[in-house]
Amino acid sequence: MRIGNLEIENRGLLAPMAGVTDSAFRRICMQMGAGLCYTEMVSAKGLLYGGDGSAALLKYAPEERPIGVQLFGREPQRIAQAVERVGELGFALIDLNMGCPAKKIVGNGEGSALMREMDVAHAVLQAAVRAAGELPVTVKFRAGWDEENRNAVAFARMAEQAGVAAVCIHGRTREQFYAGHADWEMIARVKAAVGIPVIGNGDVTDGESARAMLAQTGCDAVMVGRGAQGNPWIFRQIACALSGQPAPVLPSAGERIEKCMEQAAVMVREKGERTALREMRKHAAWYIKGLRGAAAVRGKINAVETLAQLDGILRQCLAAGDK
Incomplete structure (x- = not known):
């Protein structure tokens, strides 16, 4: 799978999770076959002005490569400045978070709140792409804000027009948080609507569910969040399932x-x-x-x-x- 100028060998990716996917856990997941890991979500504003520990989240070990950095924010100029700063740190790509459902993030008009302000989201993405140069920029978002506002297809098209190299869609709305089932049909609709790679996220818990998501949606890779918590072996399972190899023995x-x-x-x-x-x-x-x-x-x-x-x-x- 290729995202811009980045070639990813394995199509099971570790989702960025605040308070979970630190360097130690990322290293374990890479050992187990994750194709790409991401930093925890980093505030563009915090990175530029300090004081909230954002800079510490950018540290990573050589064995974590390829690694992406995930930024969040809603101000194009600050996003561009943050992208320029992290662009010199050796990351493989820059991801913009437009899917976080946390009340604190949404309350600031960031994360999934940007799905209700596509003009702002477009400006942010365009600013990031311009500042990144040759470094691929991607964006992660949700199926929509709620059941009445499921605009992932339009959002993906907007992101492609802004110049991003790939999109990742979590098949739940913001109002669902992590409850209920992920809408894989929406992931399939996004895949059919854009010409850039699409990463599917939601309800991948083992190798078979990863294979099923790829088959049902046509997406190019799967991103695993909660399914990897305490279970980094899931990436070994995914690699085997997608290559047709026998399922590995579960860890004792x-x-x-x-x-x-x-x-x-x-x-x-x-x-x-x-x-x-x-x-x-x-x-x-x-x-x-x-x-x-x-x-x-x-x-x-x-x-x-x-x-x-x-x-x-x-x-x-x-x-x-x-x-």
Whole structure:
């Protein structure tokens, strides 16, 4: 799959998720076969004026390449300035977030709020494309604002006209947030309406659902968000499903806990133990979801403060599964 001048080998992409897809987790997903990862969502305004930690979100390790950076904002001039700044940092592409449903983001007229202001969205995208030069610019958006305003097709056409190299559509409306089912038919309609690559997002939970989305919608790649939480192996499954290879063996309880600790150790080195372990609690709960004994230790995970404590609690879960 090609996006502008970027060739992506595997068509399973890790979605940018605030508070989730930090460098440590991205590295794990790339190990497992993700074709492309993205930074967490970065505020263009925060990046330019500092004070909210935006610059820290731009750090990445060499083994994460190719990596995209996702920016959000509604002011064309600031977006252009932010694009120029990140364009020198070695990212493979720049993605503009016009799909985030969070109240704080929408309340500022950003994220999915821009689906109701297509003229503003067009100006933002056009400014980003001009500032990016040869670097591909993409945009992620939703099926629409609500059931009465499902304008993804018109939005995709507008984005193509603005010069973006690819679009990613989440098949839910803003009002749905993450409830209900993603509308794959809308993804198919977007694919039929534009001549640039289309990435489908929503309800991809394993290799078979990735294959089904590609078959039903004709999209060029799939983006995985919640399906990857605690399950980076999903990218191995997707790669096998899309290449016709047998499905890989699912990870054992021991492998899941080992990978969880590997991620935690990287986070501790890069963020310090206190910060890392507080951020790691949700990841650990995702990694052990469904394992025997997980319910009994989940509360303990939510109180861990050290790497040793986390290791001990996860071993308890593993021991419970062996009984």
